Amino acid sequence: MRNITASLSCMLFSLIFYFPLQSFAAEDARAYISGITTELEAALQEGRQKNLLEDEKYIDAIIDQHIIPNVDKEFMSRRIFRPRWKEIVAQNKTEQAYKAVFDSLRRTYRFALSAYNGRPIDIRNSTVKAKYSVIRIYIHTDDKGHTIDLAVRPNENSWRVFDLSIDGVVVTKTLNSAIKRTLESEDIDSVIAAINPRSES
Numbered sequence: 475m476r477n478i479t480a481s482l483s484c485m486l487f488s489l490i491f492y493f494p495l496q497s498f499a500a501e502d503a504r505a506y507i508s509g510i511t512t513e514l515e516a517a518l519q520e521g522r523q524k525n526l527l528e529d530e531k532y533i534d535a536i537i538d539q540h541i542i543p544n545v546d547k548e549f550m551s552r553r554i555f556r557p558r559w560k561e562i563v564a565q566n567k568t569e570q571a572y573k574a575v576f577d578s579l580r581r582t583y584r585f586a587l588s589a590y591n592g593r594p595i596d597i598r599n600s601t602v603k604a605k606y607s608v609i610r611i612y613i614h615t616d617d618k619g620h621t622i623d624l625a626v627r628p629n630e631n632s633w634r635v636f637d638l639s640i641d642g643v644v645v646t647k648t649l650n651s652a653i654k655r656t657l658e659s660e661d662i663d664s665v666i667a668a669i670n671p672r673s674e675s
Contacts, residue, residue, distance in 0.1 A: 503607035503626050504600055506633040511595045511611055514540045518590045527588050537583050545579070546627070546634035547572045553637065553646035558657055558665055565662055574666045578649060581670070586622065586640055589615035606636070 517536045518527070526532040551571050552559045562571050593614035598621075601608040606627035613620045625637040637646050650657075653668040660668070 503602075503609055503633055504597060506626060507609040507611065507624055508597055510540060510544055511597060514587075515595045518587060519592065522590065522592050527590060530584065533584050533587050534580050536587065537580050541583060541635075542576055542579065544633075544635050545576075546629055546636040547575060549634075549636040550646060551575050554649045554669065555657070555665065556650065558662065561662055562666070567662055567666065570663075571666050574669055578669050579645070582640060582645060586613055586615075586620040589613075589617065589620070591616050 514536065517540060521527045521529075521532055521536065548568075551562075551568070554575060555562060555571060562568060591614050595614075596612040598610040598612055600610070606625055609624050609626060611622050611624065613622065621641055623639045624635050626633045626635050637644065639645065649669050653665065656665050656668040
């Protein structure tokens, strides 16, 4: 009987502490994303007032300032270039790979950000997993708007975005699938270049 009581006490203790920790993780992740979206919204508002949202260089500058610094570039690149990432590292081409990933992220975000209509960016649903959280934001446009899911995880006393989806399309999974044939047969330079086809640059 004592063993059963002790087991129940342990389970209750675990539950008491587990769910608050989950809640804290979600709130911390939401606060992190809220900080990003506040700065992003201000930059988009300024661009809209100056009629610059159709200027590709202006949008890229926003992405470079407010999004890319928050990306876990190594983790995201590994997911995109698997199973060839170790070869990229061995050939000292990680910076080349990071640049290709950032170029792809700029192309991905341009479409959603350039259509921004001035309404506040919404922070919506949060999903908390054991090792990461997914925070959903919604960018209003004159059409249907764009839903962006940001997968974040703790990294060196902060949070970093390690994956994302726009309107349901997961970036790392989509890019990895798109270059699957190249990953299987081509040299590393070709693998890295494959995520940014020239016709789409």
